[in-house]
Amino acid sequence: MKNQSVVANLDWITVLLFATLVIMGWMNIYSSSLPNDSMGFDFTREYGKQLIFICLTIPLITIVLSIDAKFYEKYSFVLYGLGILLLMGLFVFGKTVKGQTNWYGIGAFSLQPSEFVKTTTILLLAKFLSDAQINLKNTKHQIIAFAIIGLPFVLILLQPDAGSAMIFVSLILVLNREGLPDWYLWTGFFAFVLFFSSLFIQPIYILAVILLLMIFHFLKTKRAYRNPLAYLIVFIAASSFVLSVDFVYDNVLEPHQKDRINVLFDDTVDLKAEGYNLNQSMIAIGSGGWFGKGFLEGTQTKGGFVPEQHTDYIFTTVGEEWGFIGCLIVIGLYVLLLFRILYLAEYQKTKFSRIYGYSVATILFTHFFVNIAMLIKLFPTIGVPLPFFSYGGSSLWAFTILLFIFLKLDANKVNEW
Structure with missing residues (x-):
C-alpha cells in the first residue's frame, strides 16, 4: 500500500470536477473578453492570459503533489509566517488598484497574496486544532484560534479589501465543527441580522x-x-x-460600501449610477431565459454592459448565454465538488487532514455562495471571485493549491493506517 503512487491514490472524481469548472470558466472568460471584431487568438487579452494561467496550473499541481504530505503540517507555521510577511509587505511595495493596495506588480502581471494566505491560514489552523490537547471550550485555546484567523483578516481589511477579509470570518464554521461553543455562531448571525434590520x-x-x-x-x-x-x-x-x-x-463605512447596501435594499437608487452594475448583471442573467442565447451570442455580454464581467461578474455570462439550465449545471458542479470534499474529509485518517478538508470546503463554499448571491441581489456586492471560474492568475493558482494540497493529504491516507 505504501508503494502506491500519488497518481493511483488521487481522487479523480474531484480532479474531474475541478478540470470541468476550469474549462467552463475559460469558455465564459473567452466569450466575455472577445472583441466583436476579433480575428484570431490574442494572448494579450484576458482569455489569452487566462489560458496561460491554466497551463501553468499543471506544473503547479505537479509540485504540490510531489511534496511530502507531512511537509504541509510540519511547516504550516513557516508558511503562515511567509503569508503574513507578504501581506505586510504590501504596505511598502504594494500596487494600488482602485483604491486597494492588495497587489504586487510583477512585470505585466500582478500577484494578490491575500488569495494564497487563505491556504497558509487554514494549514496552521488545522495544525493547531489537531493537537490532542486543544479544546475549544477553553478560552485560551479560543483566543489562539481567533488570533490565527484574525491577523490576516486585519491586514487584509487595512488594504482595504473587505471582500477578501470576510472570507476568513467563515472559518468560524470550522471552529464550531471542532467544538467552539454554539453561542459564538448564533451571536454572529444575530449581529448580522440586527445590523441590516437597524438600517431600515x-x-x-x-x-x-x-x-x-x-x-x-x-x-x-x-x-x-x-x-x-x-x-x-x-x-x-x-x-x-x-x-x-x-x-x-x-x-465608519466608506461611501462605496454604503452604496452597495443601499442598492441591495433601496429600490429608489439611481440605476445609472451606484445601481448600474447590479442592475446590468440581473438583466444579463434574466435575458438568458431557460436555455440561453447561445455561446458567443450574449447581447449584454457583447455590448459590454456588465462591468468587469470576466472577473467577479463572470456568472452573468453563464446566465445570459447558457440560460437557467446552464446556471443549474454550473451550480450543480460546485455542489458536487463541495460534497465530494466533505465526504473525503470525513474519512481522513488524521485530524489535521480532516480539519484542513473542512476548511477547504468552507472557503470554496463562501466564495461560491457570495459571488452568485451578490449578482442576484441576495447579498451586498463585495467583490470576491468565483472559484476556478473568474479571470485571474492569483485566484486560479491559489484555489488550485488549496484544493490539491487536500488531494495530496487524501492520497496519502493509505499510508497512515
Whole structure:
C-alpha cells in the first residue's frame, strides 16, 4: 500500500470536477473578453492570459503533489509566517488598484497574496486544532484560534479589501465543527441580522422585539438555569449594538460600501449610477431565459454592459448565454465538488487532514455562495471571485493549491493506517 503512487491514490472524481469548472470558466472568460471584431487568438487579452494561467496550473499541481504530505503540517507555521510577511509587505511595495493596495506588480502581471494566505491560514489552523490537547471550550485555546484567523483578516481589511477579509470570518464554521461553543455562531448571525434590520427599522421596534423574545425565553427556561443578570447583560449589549448602527453606517463605512447596501435594499437608487452594475448583471442573467442565447451570442455580454464581467461578474455570462439550465449545471458542479470534499474529509485518517478538508470546503463554499448571491441581489456586492471560474492568475493558482494540497493529504491516507 505504501508503494502506491500519488497518481493511483488521487481522487479523480474531484480532479474531474475541478478540470470541468476550469474549462467552463475559460469558455465564459473567452466569450466575455472577445472583441466583436476579433480575428484570431490574442494572448494579450484576458482569455489569452487566462489560458496561460491554466497551463501553468499543471506544473503547479505537479509540485504540490510531489511534496511530502507531512511537509504541509510540519511547516504550516513557516508558511503562515511567509503569508503574513507578504501581506505586510504590501504596505511598502504594494500596487494600488482602485483604491486597494492588495497587489504586487510583477512585470505585466500582478500577484494578490491575500488569495494564497487563505491556504497558509487554514494549514496552521488545522495544525493547531489537531493537537490532542486543544479544546475549544477553553478560552485560551479560543483566543489562539481567533488570533490565527484574525491577523490576516486585519491586514487584509487595512488594504482595504473587505471582500477578501470576510472570507476568513467563515472559518468560524470550522471552529464550531471542532467544538467552539454554539453561542459564538448564533451571536454572529444575530449581529448580522440586527445590523441590516437597524438600517431600515426604527430602533424602538427592534428593541421591543428583542425584549419580548428574551421574556419568552426566560419564562420557558427551567428555574434552575435562570440568571436575570445574564439576561440583563445580553439585552444591554443588544441595545447598544442596535443604537450604534446608525453611527457606524454614517461615520465608519466608506461611501462605496454604503452604496452597495443601499442598492441591495433601496429600490429608489439611481440605476445609472451606484445601481448600474447590479442592475446590468440581473438583466444579463434574466435575458438568458431557460436555455440561453447561445455561446458567443450574449447581447449584454457583447455590448459590454456588465462591468468587469470576466472577473467577479463572470456568472452573468453563464446566465445570459447558457440560460437557467446552464446556471443549474454550473451550480450543480460546485455542489458536487463541495460534497465530494466533505465526504473525503470525513474519512481522513488524521485530524489535521480532516480539519484542513473542512476548511477547504468552507472557503470554496463562501466564495461560491457570495459571488452568485451578490449578482442576484441576495447579498451586498463585495467583490470576491468565483472559484476556478473568474479571470485571474492569483485566484486560479491559489484555489488550485488549496484544493490539491487536500488531494495530496487524501492520497496519502493509505499510508497512515
